[in-house]
Amino acid sequence: MNILLYFSLGASIASFLGLVVDRFPERSIVLPASHCDHCHSRLGISEMIPILSQVYYGSRCKHCKHAIPKRYMVIEAICGILFVLFGLGQMQLTTLLLLLMSLTLALYDLDQQEYPVFVWLVFTSLLLLFAHSYSLFAVLCLFGILAYMFPLKIGSGDFFYLASLSLIMDKMSILWIIQIGSWLGIITILSRKQKRTPIAFVPFLAAGFVLVLLMQRLGLFL
Numbered sequence: 236m237n238i239l240l241y242f243s244l245g246a247s248i249a250s251f252l253g254l255v256v257d258r259f260p261e262r263s264i265v266l267p268a269s270h271c272d273h274c275h276s277r278l279g280i281s282e283m284i285p286i287l288s289q290v291y292y293g294s295r296c297k298h299c300k301h302a303i304p305k306r307y308m309v310i311e312a313i314c315g316i317l318f319v320l321f322g323l324g325q326m327q328l329t330t331l332l333l334l335l336m337s338l339t340l341a342l343y344d345l346d347q348q349e350y351p352v353f354v355w356l357v358f359t360s361l362l363l364l365f366a367h368s369y370s371l372f373a374v375l376c377l378f379g380i381l382a383y384m385f386p387l388k389i390g391s392g393d394f395f396y397l398a399s400l401s402l403i404m405d406k407m408s409i410l411w412i413i414q415i416g417s418w419l420g421i422i423t424i425l426s427r428k429q430k431r432t433p434i435a436f437v438p439f440l441a442a443g444f445v446l447v448l449l450m451q452r453l454g455l456f457l
């Protein structure tokens with residue numbers, strides 16, 4: 236029963252984060268109430284239950300049948316599983332926070348090639364409460380400011396994201412995250428036709444972070 240509770244809590248938080256990514260900062264996250272972006276019909280209770288509503292209505296709006304991206308359902312399922320792992324004592328609160336931050340910033344970066352500083356600040360303020368060392372955080376934030384002032388190949392948002400990870404992850408892990416993220420980014424650029432179009436890098440760093448977590452869990456060389 237507890238597992239169900241943790242899963243629905245995680246799925247509901249993911250649903251809220253999806254709304255934040257869709258609306259903030261251009262629009263209010265409170266008003267108007269949840270509605271279909273295509274026909275603007277206000278969503279009823281039966282259309283707002285994470286995952287189940289999308290399965291029941293076949294990922295389409297109940298009123299106009301316009302397709303709803305399946306990514307919402309996938310994100311809700313992922314967060315549901317993360318909360319279950321946390322609830323079962325298989326994941327620390329700091330890791331859960333880092334993963335939620337990674338998911339949110341990666342979605343922003345994919346959509347807009349940037350993310351709002353306020354969203355980064357909310358997650359980072361919470362992580363600061365649990366940090367043991369702030370030196371790498373300070374250095375990476377400084378790089379972020381420099382990258383903002385003098386545009387480089389790597390964006391300031393990438394440095395700020397790494398800075399937040401460094402509050403919990405050790406130096407070697409951060410180096411591995413950068414290394415794996417770069418490999419994944421290079422493979423993606425090489426496999427695309429338009430090689431000069433900039434890519435969102437936070438999703439690759441986030442993938443590197445997840446892989447490092449998995450390797451640590453499996454006791455592989457980290």
Ligand SMILES: [Zn+2]
Binds near residue numbers: 271273274
């Ligand atoms: Zn609709």
